[in-house]
Amino acid sequence: MCFLGGERQLKAGSTVTEEARSGFTNRLAAMVAETPVGAFSDAALAAAARAILNFVGTAIGGSTQPSQAILSEAIGVGAESGPSTVLGTRIRTNPLSASYLNAASANVLDFDDTHLPTVAHPIGPVASALLALSQQRPTSGTVLLQSLILGVEVACRLGRSLTPAHYARGWHITATTGVVGAAAGAARAMGLPLEHTSVAMAHAATQACGLVVSLGAMSKSLAVAGAARNGLLSAILAERGFTAPANAIEAPFGFVDLFGANASVDLPRRIDRPGWELESVQLKPYPCAVVINPLVECGRAVAEAVGSDEIATIAAHGPPLLLIRANRPNISSRGEAQLSAQHALAATLLHGQPRLEDFGEAAISDLRLADLRARIGLVADLAHSIDSARLAVTLHNGRVLEWEVGKNVAIGQRMLSPQDLEAKFVTLAVPVIGEERAARIMSDIAGFGAAVDIGAVMEKWNFMEKWN
Incomplete structure (x- = not known):
């Protein structure tokens, strides 16, 4: 079966009442489940492909760090087999474990991405969940890219609703909002209807965690890894009928109430924004904060x-x-x-x-x-x-x-050109997998938009000779 990002539900319609739709959780869920496939601009889809290339490069580059070996051994991925690739290695495992390890490795070098209004790094949790899922359930490239756009959208819009109090109080916003974004992206890729998408995001919200005090230590990547895995798990649970409150984000004692102090008063304005957030997410030019x-x-x-x-x-x-x-x-x-x-x-x-x-x-x-x-x-x-x-x-x-900056220095935050991004990918990937394999993966990701089955494309990455 091919899961085409909710197209089946869009045709069938939804039974959610207008009263339920008025809740912020359901409004976000409606955006995820019911945005038409034609609503994504070429620029947004191109930004999504660039984001995937950046994510895969940072995950491969980070796969050789000592923290990754510790995590892999601790969760036992060497003792099992599965459909999903741990990038930069020959390890195959279940999608939840693969999403966990890939999100950690993409984060460990501090070379990932940034949404400047929130200082979050939203791509990692969402992309990691989607790539791991796509190797278990056939997913087209178009669906993958659209699901990434929507998952990042949810994470960034929630981040805007929490900023600045959330980060100032010590919550690691990449993880706390990333888990909800990962759930939303996975729900879209799985074709879940509005009701189940709302539940998936509620499951993710109750698993949100991550402390800024961990930055600088190996534990920094734990919450980011957990955001990918728990977001994916949330969508799977929702699909199977595991229940959750319909208003988990906006309710008293809910996500925004807990994490954002008085941020809930701005939730309507900050959630209902035009355009796609992914297009403004910057891919890091330097491996530092x-x-x-x-x-x-x-x-x-x-x-x-x-x-x-x-x-x-x-x-x-x-x-x-x-x-x-x-x-x-x-x-x-x-x-x-x-x-x-x-x-x-x-x-x-x-x-x-x-x-x-x-x-x-x-x-x-x-x-x-x-x-x-x-x-x-x-x-x-x-x-x-x-x-x-x-x-x-x-x-x-x-x-x-x-x-x-602004006087004799032109810019403060450098944007990567396509050539810069390719050079960054080469710098990260070639020492781990070699020039030929790095070039093959860059070419494959450039063609993701036309791919019928992303899992089949990634299958070729895993069984290359001399892969670590």
Whole structure:
């Protein structure tokens, strides 16, 4: 049977009452289940294909990290077999375990994606659930891309309803909203009607979790991995008749009430937005926290103008979030390095931009980088937002030079061109699977929109010789 994103239910109609439709949970569910297949623009579908390529690249690149081996062994995937691929490996397992491991590996390098209005990374949980599901249930490329668009839409719209109180209180918004997005995307791909889609999102909402305090540690990826798995599980449970309240998102003691403080008053305005959120999700240009990017852009300009040995001190001005999240002058692990503004800026000054290898063990212990980190101080400046920064660089000769986004630095958040994205994929994938295989996967994903069965396409990825 081919699950075509709810087309059967669209033709048959829905029995949901107008009163039930007025609830926010059901309004989101109606968008997921009943958006016509012709409502997706070419630009949105192209953005979805780019998002898949970025996700697969980061998952393959992250698959060799020590945390992935620990997770795989802990959940026992080596002792079983199944239809779904753990990207970057020869492991086949059940869709729930594959979605869990792939979401973790795509998140571990901090090289994934960002929805700037919410500072969430919404693609990973949704894409991971959909790709794992597509290897168990025949799913066309068109349905996969549309389901990704809708799943990300749900996650981002919920994120907007919770921002800024949610993240400020310490909830990891990628995971808390990502689980609902993954459930929504999976429900669309499975062809669930409105009623079951609403239930799937309610199941996901009650499993939402993730703490910001985990950022910088291996546990950061646990909640993101759980968001993919639990979102997929939520859709499967809904399909089988496992019940949930119809108003889990907006009800008293529900999702928004718990996670968003007083955010519920903005829920109608923030949920009913035009356009597709996925088109504005940025694919990360650097393997570090997104709040650091404007400093990196300024640092690139500094590196072109002066040598790192000429610099005495740097005052790095950015939004308060920069200090709250990325003030880490002393680091001892990759996770900490990826969240260190001082380290990312030091790597930029030394190498022109932060590279994947600049966050590995050798770079962490590099005395040149340690020396540069010690010269950098962070300054919280309310004049700056997540896409702006200013560097005041004092040279050993006493001169003070300044670089600032919007003045002598053009941008704070760099958008990846198609060529940039391909180069990023190659950087991530080739060390794990080789050039020929990386090129094959890029070509396959470029053709996803015309694919009859995504699982059949991915089947060819798993049994290649010399795959790890």
